[in-house]
Amino acid sequence: MKGIQIFLFVFVMWILIIVGGGLLISIIAPMTISGYGKIDSILDSGVKALIAMILVIVWIFTLSKIKNWIFKKQIKN
Secondary structure (H helix, E strand, O other): OHHHHHHHHHHHHHHHHHHHHHHHHHHHOOOOOOOOHHHHHHHHHHHHHHHHHHHHHHHHHHHHHHHHHHHHHHHHO
16 A cells, blocks of 8 residues: 555646646646737746746645645555
8 A cells, every 4th residue: 555655646646747738738828928028038938937937836836735645644554
């Protein structure tokens, strides 16, 4: 049972990586910001970077919760 939980953690980690990459490539990358003159590209890059950092934080938080759940179950057994 312990091995299955670790494989589940790795599986969820890979799913989050694939979903995150898919979101960034298909939704966020084509997004453009215009109407601010010369700072359009800087603002556009900044917003995309901020969204990517938020996704990374959410993914790390999610994986941390899953890891804690798995290891607490292993300690109880």
